[in-house]
Amino acid sequence: MLEPVTRSSSLLVLLALASALTFGAGVVLDLHWLRLVSKPWPVVLLGLWVWRAAPRDRYRTWLAAGLACSLAGDMFLEASPRGLFLPGLVSFLVAHVLYVLAYLVDTRELRPGRALSAYAYGAGLVVVLWPGLGPMAVPVAVYAAVICTMLYRAAARWGVVPEASARLALGGALTFAASDSLIAVGRFGGHLVDEGLRTSTPWRIAIMTTYWLGQWAIAASAVTRGPRTAIDAVDG
Secondary structure (H helix, E strand, O other), X not given: OOOHHHHHHHHHHHHHHHHHHHHHHXXXXXXXXXXXXXXXHHHHHHHHHHHHHOOOEHHHHHHHXXXXXXXXXXXXXXXOOOOOHHHHHHHHHHHHHHHHHHHHHHOOOOOHHHHHHHHHHHHHHHHHHHHHHHHHHHHHHHHHHHHHHHHHHHHHOOOOOOHHHHHHHHHHHHHHHHHHHHHHHHHHOOXXXXXXXXXXXXXXXXXXXXXXXXXXXXXXXXXXXXXOOOOOEOOO
16 A cells, blocks of 8 residues: 555646646647646646655755746746746746756766766757847857756766666756757747747647656656765755
8 A cells, every 4th residue: 555645746746747738738729828827737746746755855955946946937938928038047047056956966076078968969059049049149058058067967966876866867857958949949940940830839839748757857856866865964
């Protein structure tokens, strides 16, 4: 028989999935009100899942804070039919910084090879998008550097923490980066992809599917990380 925490944790994840599917229906049906009321719940429920199920340590605390900032970003981007892009960008930038702080709890080894791979991806994306960035060039470049740092530090955990946690954190970081890349191409890649595709329902569904999968995997990396240690444990 499952323990109560396990049952409640499973329920939280299932409710998050149901909320994500409801948002998808809002996208397909083009109902802004349905998207607005359903969008925050997957991240809220994942945050509760982490807080209830994961060991109480600094890793969990930083990830929960990152999910809270992601929630703010979600609501900024869905605040109106056009969205509030710059506040949303800042909110997600802070979320990625908090995820970096979580990954640094486990290791601060430099691992330059992994850094090179992560930053090469970000640099390549900025170069490809540069003709369409205009006045957003600097904010987007800064954001790309931060998310690449998040990717790098997730990769740096490999071989340091339990394999399940390492795989989930890195997979989540990669999937989150894929979602952000789709958003960037959708907004600034008019010279790369036809507008009809960039504004299509499948494109928007792909953005949100990769985003929520990434957030779920990052959250699960806390749940599968193992017991707290004397180094990173916190009261509470």
